[in-house]
Amino acid sequence: MAKVIVVTSGKGGVGKTTSAAAIGTGLALQGKKTVVIDFDVGLRNLDLVMGCERRVVFDFINVINDGIRLHQALIKDKRVENLYILPTSQTRDKDALHREGVEKALEELRQDFDYIICDSPAGIEKGAQMALYFADEAIVVTNPEVSSVRDSDRIIGILNSKSRRAELGQEPIRQHLLLTRYDVERVQKGEMLKLEDVLEILAIPLLGVIPQDEAVLQASNIGMPVVLDERSTAGQAYMDAVRRLMGEQLELRFVAPPKRGFMQWLLRRSA
Amino acid sequence: MRLLEFLKLSRRPPSAETAKQRLQVIIAHERTAGPAYDFLPLLQRELLEVIRKYVEVDPNKVKVDIDKGESISVLEVNIELPPGLPRSQLV
Numbered sequence: 001m002a003k004v005i006v007v008t009s010g011k012g013g014v015g016k017t018t019s020a021a022a023i024g025t026g027l028a029l030q031g032k033k034t035v036v037i038d039f040d041v042g043l044r045n046l047d048l049v050m051g052c053e054r055r056v057v058f059d060f061i062n063v064i065n066d067g068i069r070l071h072q073a074l075i076k077d078k079r080v081e082n083l084y085i086l087p088t089s090q091t092r093d094k095d096a097l098h099r100e101g102v103e104k105a106l107e108e109l110r111q112d113f114d115y116i117i118c119d120s121p122a123g124i125e126k127g128a129q130m131a132l133y134f135a136d137e138a139i140v141v142t143n144p145e146v147s148s149v150r151d152s153d154r155i156i157g158i159l160n161s162k163s164r165r166a167e168l169g170q171e172p173i174r175q176h177l178l179l180t181r182y183d184v185e186r187v188q189k190g191e192m193l194k195l196e197d198v199l200e201i202l203a204i205p206l207l208g209v210i211p212q213d214e215a216v217l218q219a220s221n222i223g224m225p226v227v228l229d230e231r232s233t234a235g236q237a238y239m240d241a242v243r244r245l246m247g248e249q250l251e252l253r254f255v256a257p258p259k260r261g262f263m264q265w266l267l268r269r270s271a
Numbered sequence: 272m273r274l275l276e277f278l279k280l281s282r283r284p285p286s287a288e289t290a291k292q293r294l295q296v297i298i299a300h301e302r303t304a305g306p307a308y309d310f311l312p313l314l315q316r317e318l319l320e321v322i323r324k325y326v327e328v329d330p331n332k333v334k335v336d337i338d339k340g341e342s343i344s345v346l347e348v349n350i351e352l353p354p355g356l357p358r359s360q361l362v
Contacts, residue, residue, distance in 0.1 A: 054339040055338065056337070057346075220290075
């Protein structure tokens with residue numbers, strides 16, 4: 001049975017789309033047939049981050065409102081088998097999304113896919129609520145920064161009260177914390193919230209910690225999900241998160257400062 | 272230090288340049304032809320109606336692809352005709 005997973009955060013700019021692209025691609029790399037859906041109507045960006053912006057013909061909104069079939073709007077990724085992208089409209093607004101249409105599309109996708117990743121828009125309004133309404137699980141993307149943690153807490157509240165599972169009194173949405181842009185050195189200096197602090201405040205299970213890594217920007221520049229950069233720390237951390245999502249138990253990596261070699265120690269001393 | 276930077280640069284293609292080019296192509300499309308692409312669902316429906324006057328086609332066998340390029344864009348419509356169609360019916 002397919003799982004619908006929303007990637008959400010409340011706050012903008014914390015890495016929702018980057019994370020949705022990375023996790024969707026990671027699941028496909030693990031052999032799971034996966035579709036990533038852009039719910040940010042009017043501000044389409046998933047296509048750019050995943051490098052298929054020139055191939056968008058029809059979109060999610062056309063499927064919901066204009067009688068276009070899903071298979072026509074789905075874009076098959078050219079690099080990874082089992083990976084599909086469902087872009088949103090760049091010209092309409094969130095009112096083009098309605099619950100019945102979204103439900104019908106998701107039900108159809110459930111027949112065919114193992115994972116359906118919903119990339120939520122920022123905010124807590126209609127667009128974000130639509131993205132999370134039908135979710136079975138939620139990945140709450142948070143930066144170790146005060147406003148992001150507060151907004152994550154708000155969105156956790158909404159997951160618990162305004163989703164279909166909440167309204168029908170079903171088992172609640174399974175929530176996961178994904179801490180992104182984590183800078184171990186700044187944490188060590190006491191300049192950044194620690195993982196433990198964020199976990200204590202938000203009190204949901206941890207899916208992964210993605211270190212601050214220049215590879216993330218490099219990857220989005222060229223339209224490649226960062227998990228495909230296998231040497232990058234962020235790519236490896238996302239891949240760990242994917243495997244945890246699939247049920248594996250893995251130790252956290254990249255949360256302690258890297259051990260310095262003798263040469264680096266010497267260079268630092270002389271600097 | 273110079274040498275190090277040189278080595279680093281030559282190893283990696285400058286991704287910022289790629290980013291700029293990608294943005295220029297897609298933003299040019301959105302500024303000019305952007306909303307104009309909204310006609311595509313209707314175009315497809317009307318195309319199908321015309322074709323159906325001559326042969327029956329399965330809407331699931333219609334594939335529309337686009338490649339938005341810098342100077343030209345290519346719209347590709349592939350319609351699979353039913354197998355074993357008699358020659359006379361193809362007109």
